[in-house]
Amino acid sequence: MKSRIRRRFPRKESQLGFQIAPMIDVVFVILLFFMVAAGNARMENALNTQLPGGATEINLPDDVVIRIAEDGQVYLNDEPQDHPERKDLKELADGVLQLKQASDSAGTSLLVTIEAEEQAKYERVVDVLDALTRAKVRDVTFMAGAFE
Numbered sequence: 001m002k003s004r005i006r007r008r009f010p011r012k013e014s015q016l017g018f019q020i021a022p023m024i025d026v027v028f029v030i031l032l033f034f035m036v037a038a039g040n041a042r043m044e045n046a047l048n049t050q051l052p053g054g055a056t057e058i059n060l061p062d063d064v065v066i067r068i069a070e071d072g073q074v075y076l077n078d079e080p081q082d083h084p085e086r087k088d089l090k091e092l093a094d095g096v097l098q099l100k101q102a103s104d105s106a107g108t109s110l111l112v113t114i115e116a117e118e119q120a121k122y123e124r125v126v127d128v129l130d131a132l133t134r135a136k137v138r139d140v141t142f143m144a145g146a147f148e
Contacts (some may be wrong), residue, residue, distance in 0.1 A: 003104040044045075064096065066132075068116040072124050093131040100135055115143040 025066040067075040072084035074092055096112065103110040112132060116125050132140060 017117060022141065052059040062099065062106075062108050062110050064099055064112045066092070066096075066112060066114050066123050066128055068114065068120045068128060070119040072121065074124070074128060087127055089127055093134045095116045096132060096135040096137060100137055110137060111137060111139045111141065112137050113141050113143050 066078055067078070069075070069084075074081045074084075074089060076092055076095050080091050081095060096110075100110045114125065114128060129140070
C-alpha cells in the first residue's frame, strides 16, 4: 500500500485588522436616507382641521384667592396685603379693584375665593368682605378645609 505523505506547510497569517471604510459607507448611506426622508415630513401645525360642532367662546371667570392667616395677615394671590393690625385693608381693596377693572375690560367676571385658616378671627373675615364691597366685587366664595 502506498501511503500518502502530506506535508504541512506553514500558513502565512494575514492581519485583517478593523476595517473602518465599510462602516463609514454605511453611516453615510443612513445619513443620506434620513436627509431625504426629512424633506418629505410635514409640520404638524400645517395641518388645518375642523372639528365637528359649533365653536363657542367661553369666558371663564378670573379667579382670585384671598387667604386669611391666623395672625390676621391677609394675602391676595399669595402676596401679603396691608398690616395685620389694619382694619380698613385699603391696599387689598385697591388691588382687588384693579383686578375687577381688568376683568371687566376683558369681558369676564371676577370670582374671589376666601380661604381662612381654622384659627383666623371672624372679625378679619368681615374686614375682607368690607374691602370686597368697596371694590364692588359681587362673586365671592368661601373655601372650607385645611390649607396645604
